Amino acid sequence: MILASSLMFIQCTSDPIPGTAGIDGIDGTNGLDGSDGLDGVGVQECVTCHSDSHRDAIYDAYAISNHAVGPDGSWAKGTSAGCAQCHNNEGFIDFQETGAVNPAGYAVSNPITCTGCHNTHRSFDFANDGNDYALRTLEPVTLIIDGTYTIDSKNASDLLGTSNTCVNCHQPRTAAPTPDVDGNAKIGSHFGPHHGPQSTMLEGLGGAVILGGSTSYPGAGTFSHKTEASCVACHMGAPATAEDGGHTWNTTENACLNCHTSEPESSDIKNASGVTLDELRVTLLALLQAKGTVDVDGNVIEGGTWPLKVVQATWNYAYLNEDRSNGIHNPEYALALVQNAIEAVQ
Ligand code: HEC
Ligand code: HEC
Ligand code: HEC
Ligand code: HEC
Ligand code: HEC
Ligand code: HEC
Numbered sequence: 082m083i084l085a086s087s088l089m090f091i092q093c094t095s096d097p098i099p100g101t102a103g104i105d106g107i108d109g110t111n112g113l114d115g116s117d118g119l120d121g122v123g124v125q126e127c128v129t130c131h132s133d134s135h136r137d138a139i140y141d142a143y144a145i146s147n148h149a150v151g152p153d154g155s156w157a158k159g160t161s162a163g164c165a166q167c168h169n170n171e172g173f174i175d176f177q178e179t180g181a182v183n184p185a186g187y188a189v190s191n192p193i194t195c196t197g198c199h200n201t202h203r204s205f206d207f208a209n210d211g212n213d214y215a216l217r218t219l220e221p222v223t224l225i226i227d228g229t230y231t232i233d234s235k236n237a238s239d240l241l242g243t244s245n246t247c248v249n250c251h252q253p254r255t256a257a258p259t260p261d262v263d264g265n266a267k268i269g270s271h272f273g274p275h276h277g278p279q280s281t282m283l284e285g286l287g288g289a290v291i292l293g294g295s296t297s298y299p300g301a302g303t304f305s306h307k308t309e310a311s312c313v314a315c316h317m318g319a320p321a322t323a324e325d326g327g328h329t330w331n332t333t334e335n336a337c338l339n340c341h342t343s344e345p346e347s348s349d350i351k352n353a354s355g356v357t358l359d360e361l362r363v364t365l366l367a368l369l370q371a372k373g374t375v376d377v378d379g380n381v382i383e384g385g386t387w388p389l390k391v392v393q394a395t396w397n398y399a400y401l402n403e404d405r406s407n408g409i410h411n412p413e414y415a416l417a418l419v420q421n422a423i424e425a426v427q
Pocket of ligand 1: 126127128129130131195199200201202205212214215
């Protein structure tokens with residue numbers, strides 16, 4: 082110990098004179114390749130989503146979507162407090178963060194954009210928690226038309242429930258008609274569920290249940306487009322063309338091919354006698370025009386009071402129009418709504 086520690090105090094009294102350089106050593110062996118970072122949480126994995134080249138394609142897709150430019154001008158409606166939660170990026174953010182929009186409304190109304198649907202990641206442990214795409218909300222949605230019913234999109238196609246983002250806005254604002262004391266109902270202004278009832282059609286509720294019809298209504302939430310697919314699976318799947326999938330929100334054939342052998346059409350939806358849903362809807366339209374609740378252009382005539390069944394049939398006609406999937410969201414439910422409506426007004 083003493084000998085060893087004494088060496089520590091040896092000091093050089095003058096600079097050493099260097100000798101000639103020795104010969105180079107032998108090259109070492111190559112090291113192992115590093116991992117590409119795609120399977121762990123690393124810088125590379127973040128860059129797969131957070132690079133300009135990846136984002137450019139998303140901006141291009143978004144730009145052609147109706148979320149960026151609604152042809153109906155509906156994104157201008159969000160200045161009003163009654164419409165802001167679904168028709169204004171800022172209104173949607175306020176509603177998600179605080180449960181309410183600004184009661185005074187908004188000076189400007191902007192289309193839903195990146196910052197509306199996305200904010201920050203809940204976890205960076207993607208391997209265990211999954212990647213939440215930094216979505217602002219994954220929460221199940223309690224319906225505006227029924228505070229006792231909550232839609233949750235979570236299933237094997239959508240493990241975290243990313244489609245719940247969509248349900249917030251794509252839900253009806255008005256419930257199906259109920260009778261007055263005389264058994265009649267009114268066709269008021271803005272009759273119908275409102276233009277975005279897709280989540281309840283997918284679920285199989287929100288239509289007018291006409292009793293005594295020949296076709297039974299399937300149970301709510303039972304159809305496989307709800308239980309095994311989701312808004313995001315069908316509308317944001319891997320693109321098959323430049324104009325579908327991802328952030329265009331146009332349905333892609335690739336999504337259908339997970340379950341169907343080719344992309345089905347609404348003309349594939351038929352009743353037990355082989356009549357297509359499309360044909361049944363034409364029949365219903367003609368019957369309602371004859372009754373006087375729908376005009377020659379196919380628009381509901383507002384302002385009248387009618388027997389409940391007539392109003393219910395008109396409701397279901399409007400519901401299918403406003404869903405705009407031509408029954409594809411829930412073929413059996415759509416068939417039941419239309420067939421029972423036809424019988425009710427025949
Ligand atoms: C599967 C895609 C994906 C991966 C992988 C990913 N992110 Fe994100 N992240 C997003 C999306 C989508 C957003 C919100 C929209 C945007 O900013 O592009 C976001 C937002 C963020 C934000 C907030 C941005 C802001 O402006 O405040 C941070 C911080 C972030 N990510 C960090 C990371 C880090 C760190 C990693 C890697 C550990 C990572 N992300 C991996 C998709 C991803
Ligand atoms: C902030 C409310 C809001 C959210 C959230 C939202 N949407 Fe929309 N979406 C709208 C509105 C409003 C329109 C109609 C814009 C217009 O045409 O004026 C629309 C349009 C669409 C369209 C195009 C319909 C057409 O006219 O061609 C599709 C498809 C769609 N949304 C699907 C989705 C999906 C899938 C999600 C979830 C990932 C989603 N939306 C989330 C409000 C929303
Ligand atoms: C709960 C969400 C929600 C609320 C609240 C809401 N809307 Fe909508 N609205 C939608 C969705 C979703 C669409 C698009 C549906 C689609 O493309 O199929 C839409 C579409 C529209 C359209 C375009 C459809 C057309 O063809 O005319 C107009 C106009 C519109 N809404 C007006 C309003 C007005 C005005 C208010 C307020 C009085 C309002 N909305 C409140 C969700 C909502
Ligand atoms: C209407 C809601 C909505 C809007 C608006 C939106 N996103 Fe997304 N985004 C989603 C959803 C939902 C997912 C998850 C898709 C999935 O689960 O496959 C997603 C996924 C992503 C991802 C990861 C998956 C991928 O395709 O790489 C990125 C990155 C992203 N968004 C960026 C953006 C950017 C940038 C914008 C603005 C141009 C934007 N998003 C606008 C809903 C939205
Ligand atoms: C099984 C696949 C599937 C699922 C799940 C699904 N959709 Fe659709 N959706 C379709 C198809 C197919 C159409 C008709 C597309 C067309 O006509 O171009 C459609 C039509 C629509 C439209 C009208 C689009 C237009 O161009 O007029 C909107 C809006 C929409 N869906 C939103 C949603 C929302 C929100 C959800 C979840 C609540 C959802 N969809 C779930 C397949 C699906
Ligand atoms: C998770 C599986 C699944 C996905 C994904 C899916 N479907 Fe279906 N679909 C079904 C099942 C199950 C039925 C009812 C049984 C049947 O007829 O095959 C059905 C029925 C239908 C029907 C009624 C007519 C028929 O062929 O029976 C149409 C139309 C339809 N789907 C369209 C689509 C479209 C369009 C897509 C893609 C955008 C799609 N589906 C994606 C499972 C799926």
